[in-house]
Amino acid sequence: MTKTEDLTSKDRTPTDPIVGRRILVAGCGSIAAVKLPRLVSSLVQQGAQVRCVLSPKAEQFVSPLALASLSRQPCNLEAHQCDPCQPRPLHVALAEWAELVVVAPLSATTLAQLVHGMADTLLSSTVLATQAPLLAAPAMNTTMWDAPAVQANWQALCRWPRLLPMPPARGLLACDSRGMGRLPEPELLLQGIRAALATGGVADLKGLRILCSAGPTREFLDPVRCLTNPSSGRMGVAMALMAALRGAAVQLVHGPLSNVPASWLDPLDTCPVVSAAEMGAALARRLPQVHGLVMAAAVADHAPGVTTAVKWAKDALPNPLPLQDTPDLSATLAARTRRDQWMLGFAAEHGLDRGRALEKLRRKGLDWIVLNPVGLAGRGFGNQPNGGILLWADGREHGLASQDKATMAGAIWSVLTGELHQFQRSGPRPTLA
Template identity: 45%
Template structure:
């Protein structure tokens, strides 16, 4: 008997060489306490053994042999379907895709899908020519029109057949990120039809080509916000400062605009503002810049003893002066010590609709951390405290909070 707080994920594995990647997904989920139940098609067993999946999942791997065996008190597909919080099919083959699109069920996996009501995550992988077939694309689009189905489209690259093109299975970390969001939101797409404009990372204000004023922000919170919004159905534009390649690669389907300075960030955000419904200012923008910028590296002896500084634009306040009545502007306040009072002042002073006050002087919070904690404040006095959690979990709670503010 699983604990009431444990999520159960039915992990359906189709027949394809990409099945080996699912071993990492299965192991990662099991390690964080998710109840992972592998269900393998006959084709999948040609690439990965049931014993391998059972060992990684800490749970028996079910096959069609179990489906047809009279060893269960209730039909196996009914038990699996009714107990699932999420069903993931990866790799999704053209064969299984066609069956699902037409409501067909001739094996344990497809019968379990029809016997369940939970969200289903589809992660296809196949040869480029197979993926581009009209019939395959028709089936794909038909399933995507059903709100129950969520998907990670195949990526492009070198395939097992040596073809270079679209058809690669999504990487395990991307699959895990979407699974995480779907378990948190139960598959809701409450941001569908909205366009979110998000800023992330630090800005850098240069003294010369190699020296700058900046801060330790890595952009992880902004990446989490962009992922969570996309997983909830939003169109997302992320304007970000210098950021690690792995963070940028984690943003499939998100429009990215790279900038360096505060002035460049303001220009990009103002340009994107008209199409945005919500603007989330998660970037740690520099407060000042060197008054003068040298075109060449200054010799050490030429560095000034006192550095003349000039203010940078207050981007959040400027956006507040430009936004329309239907738009919501949410700021961030990275603070040390007592965080709530300064955040409330910033909320009012800058004309924000809500603000996220988060400490940067506590363990496992703030810049560079994978986790965060915050106090969420609304303009009309709303308040919600979020204890330490993964940054993507905080992002979802921020969206829940903003949704609860109601329409303007």
């Protein structure tokens, strides 16, 4: 196997952007601070160097000893700000050390301090002193979040350069009410950190409206039997999520999902479907309003030629089972796009057959296609690493090393972002025969 074939070529995408990076996790006074140990543990397991700083109120919600133990570094507290053993001002040392500052949870008090430049705590001083990218994730009661003063402060903070905002999620709050205000789950914060590190905190997809498909479809023979495939939908959801975290407005049409963290869907406008026909109809309705379409769904190629509303008796099942082709959704949708709308597809193939992938790209009328090999141990379907090659119609390619699917999604967006904002197809797309 050549270097190109084993994905070790010189132009392959680097692996996880978290590995080896210096990340400062800053927690404010909110009950949501109890999630910090999970986040810190995950970052350390992913290979990051982590330090923590807590506001005076946050110390009442989460154990500094726990954060110190998980990060393998002392947890920085308000009492340490004027420690005579510190050779330099602690807030300056932390601000200069960090490659990324994650403020999670961000309280209404600290939000106001940051917006108005109030450096009266170690945490706010550190954030105001840093030149590193910031990730800000508020958490508070819904009524507090909706208060005009808080919303004005949040909008002001979102205008900071190099800041990636992660608005709160909707759900059950500590005050027993339901609404907007929950801190995003650590699994989602981890992906936000990946996005912030990859872009330097710049929302490089802001202004784009993107439509994504994900997951398998199910084509039912009767109420309990169907034709489907083992796709989990994780790759397609990761593409949608990483685009949303980088500023795009994303709609996701997905089949039945598995092995996908529920929190990954929180930032997305989702539409669940079951069959290929339902997916095609949902995508077609949304297509005119978007700049581009990502076809990552594993649409079933065939449907039963006969169906029934009641379960077939085992000895009455048609044998052989007649099959019919399902619609080619990529080609059908491509034929309906404008020249200023782009399409990215995925091709799951045994091996790295570029010729077959390029033929599929041109036949379907795509602008790019990701060739990802399946049938390899520990790769492909489910909660498995993915990798492959991103191909252009003119034969250009970019290698994608085997990596976590969210990391791979971020890598794909990083490669394509420069082409997406002013996309204009030079010629007509192929039309269906």
